[in-house]
Amino acid sequence: MQTGSEQAAGYRTAINAFRGFASLYVVLYHLRYYNDFDWFGAFPFLRYGYIGVDFFFILSGLIVSHVYLTQSAAGRPDFWKKFIWYRVARLFPVHLLIMLLMLLAALVPPLLAGSEPALDGQDYQDWFLLTFLVRQWTLPADYAWNSPAWSISAEFFAYLVVFPLIAYFTRNNFGRSAGVLIAVTGSLLLLLMIGSAGTINVKAYAGPLVRVTGGFMLGSGLYLILSSLKAVQNWDRLLGFSLATMVMILFATPFIDAAGLSVDLVLIVALVATISCSYLASGRISDWLSRPGLFWLGEISFALYLCHIPMARLCRYVADQLEWERGFGFGVLSVIIAIATAHLLYRLVEIPARQAMRDWYFRFSPRPGLVGG
Template structure:
């Protein structure tokens, strides 16, 4: 079987930008002071919407890298798909959860040792149930409690739901009527959200449906990729710039969240061939590096924030650090620590796990007779 193997630099860069902006979103939580650029518009407060870009990217990339050129998806290929998805998401997820639980446990023990009351909901029965559901990645399906450990992992849980359905979705998508039904389902879900609340910040319960709707759009963009690929460089540039401007304009005002889905989808579609002005920027070395680390950044940053804040919050209170210097220092510390840890988790957790699973997949494939 031959597979489309070309690496899409633009999508790597998009992942890096989205991950970095999700960090800025979580840096808003519990902040007593914000810079004017952080609070003047809803841009940073609506950082949860970058996850919807991840969902669309995921639907496209998984279709692009998994499906054979002759459009067949055999049982062996389905098994390969699930092994590869497991290797891609689970080792880092488990590692982050382990070091977060360990660090919070040590902090709780230290508090007990000095006679300070531990008032942390993680160490309750609800926290234990939530931890179990996070370990097996079903906490976004409505099975978890109100205690979150590594908050961003909800979207990984939602993506697992989409992965489980992907073989069936792809097989059904070969039929025009089934494709129409799937796309209509996504449009109906987004329309219902747009009409009822306009808020896509759904991280449990219906979260898998939020993911699935974006994922299906990504799959459909993959099927229509040749339409985008046929665009000239100038047309690609115009569409890319228009989509990027629309994204930023919609984030700068309190617009309906669902409106972002359209420019997100356009940006994914018109950059996949790595042509155009925005594509060239996304292919730059710094954004490629950021994109390589994007999954590690995404899963590490809230762990970093939770652990460091225990010490930073007490330090700033004790010495009465002034603002805005304290805020600036906190932002720099979080980003630098997250990038440093992410460099090592990408190199020593993500890449080795993928290589190990790839070797296992190859050795498990049936040999020709």
């Protein structure tokens, strides 16, 4: 049996590949807005690329609980201040840079051309609220500016509201029964959304906050359940089986939909199975998922998720100016450009900014306590 630290390192390394796959799934889902190629017609499983966001919500609940839940019960007065600062250091630097660049792109070209920027008061308000991670809290009717950023606004809600409630509920009970109750509650929220709207991809009003709350609670409950189990070879075989099942489900989505079943629900069940197996797997398959290339893809997944829409817009603008055909090859090229940009953002912005913000915190609050990613 692995030690706690070995198990933590193992599941984090293996699961990084899935972070990369989920981010790419979302990127490919959005290509249809910037291409003339019929992506959904050629690859029907791309219709459900939004499920990649729910993977991140579930995974966030699991990892945040894994790292911080027991610390929250220690009752240190500075815990929540440190926790929020670490989460801001994780989410904010790349997001802020992209939002600033998008604002400049909207303001500068019209000014250089001698005209007024086509922005109104609502645009500026949306930019401000989204930049500072609270726009989703106002229950807007749709997304704005960098549309993928809605999810980090929603996730920030999970950090400030959902996780403290989970921590309070589990302060004297970190057992499997508490995990089952939390996971079931989160699952019921997701089922309620799918049952009422027919999909989990609800953009308007409270839908995104219900979505993140359900996914985060499901992930947190999974942590409490899985942390009581042993990491053994059987989990690696189950991981291989869950991966094969996930691939088959993706290619069978047209038939699942035609049968009147909820593809969203089937995919979420498959995600839960894959995440659970990844958490405890130890063997050849988890080792393969931990290979440097796949690990790197997971590391840049956050930057890729945030930058792919701005880069797709830029590629579309350049193609239109040069009168290039925006077909399949153009779509592949735009994805490659987004991946390269994400790598630069990860190396030049995300890593140094995160470390600088943490160093800054400890410079002014030099007390031992919170550790974690």
